[in-house]
Amino acid sequence: MTKIDFEKPINDLLLSIEKKYPPKLFSAIKYAVGSGGKRIRPTLCFLSADFCDVPRKNALSFALAIELIHSYSLIHDDLPCMDNDVLRRGKPTVHVAFGEATALLAGDALLNLAFETLFSAAKTNSDLLPACELIAECAGGQGMIGGQALEFENERFSEEDLFILDKKKTGMLIKCAILSPAYLSGSPEKTSALSSFADYAGLAFQLSDDLIDADKEEKTSFVTVCGKEKTKSMLLSLREKARLALSKWPGENEALYAFFDKLAFRNN
């Protein structure tokens, strides 16, 4: 797997806004975006671009935008009125470090910056627009935000409810990370195959998270609803389906297979 160079583009983006933003707002944004995230979504985006023979630089604005959207969603998710988390990746959350108002605005600014990045790229290459629209839809009220809202609108969840919730809340950003480069591929066959692969990957990522958090959280999750063993066997079944989706392209599918396993079996 080619090394994914994502830190340089994200740092370049931060540099480009530093002088234009109020200092504290910028510091909060830098703290959130630069603080050692795993860059799962950008990695998926680039691996999918490789699979589709799309140059990574053409998918860069997608990777950046999706990572910014992911960062903003964590800041807002951690706020006292949401999950009220005080630590993230071993460091104080943004509202603990910078205050609630700045955290709220830093999240807003990151979501906005994601779309500024996409418009700026689309302005010089309008072929990017269908994928930009996909990203916006996946991030919004029918996608990720819809999933976050569902979590607060209901008290009890069946297995089916959880599928819907996780498909939106976690799955949609994973989905657009994998699918956006395919929109540039000109290959309906690969696009359709990646769409299925992305669905399985998003769900597997959530199940794997639920297993990791099984012993430390009281939140409703697949593990609390279905039990550890069933969750593990669901993961194996998702792995099989994901491999089947891309099985037509031996050789080309290996990096995505390997990254799927890395995501899905983090706790083993």
Added chain:
Amino acid sequence: MTKIDFEKPINDLLLSIEKKYPPKLFSAIKYAVGSGGKRIRPTLCFLSADFCDVPRKNALSFALAIELIHSYSLIHDDLPCMDNDVLRRGKPTVHVAFGEATALLAGDALLNLAFETLFSAAKTNSDLLPACELIAECAGGQGMIGGQALEFENERFSEEDLFILDKKKTGMLIKCAILSPAYLSGSPEKTSALSSFADYAGLAFQLSDDLIDADKEEKTSFVTVCGKEKTKSMLLSLREKARLALSKWPGENEALYAFFDKLAFRNN
């Protein structure tokens, strides 16, 4: 002035998302967007389109996006960690009516929906892209959000600080409402004139707001820093400059002149 038909497009947009969003999230969005706003920014956008001989339907996605961005900014501004306002337009604010988590997410969803609307329009007409990018920049960390952040980052404000803050916080959305249709006009002369007009209009709107709120708020404002009389004379000077900016186009400039006066002299 032609009647501005904006309620139908906004209701059509709400109808198009109703079944796709979680019910409570949708209700909060509808409550915020449908609840009798003055539609100042869409009106400015359409009047500017008229001035530029741009069909209003070509500027519709701009008007919608800017109104959605304005709505989200009010929801987030009213939150307890920001201004902690419990009433807006005589009704309970969104977080009072629906809870803080739903209000936060409704704001996020509205910002996102603004960009979904723009991408969807740009996909079929890529000429819209420069104006879309302008709107995104005006709304973000170097624009409106930057202005909101400045308000929280500083305790004392000089007259100059207030100019910068208000230019960002209030002025930038007014600016892109007026300027976005000009980007479709193909007339550099009108675009440049409208850019100046928009700066004066944005500031005048804020000064007029400050005069209205002079007796009921303790917030730092032009009135508290410069006094009522100076604020009033600044308003008159802005009116003169705004008229001068468009004076080359007698006949065509009248609707914008009239709307400027409506905005700037609401308290007289």
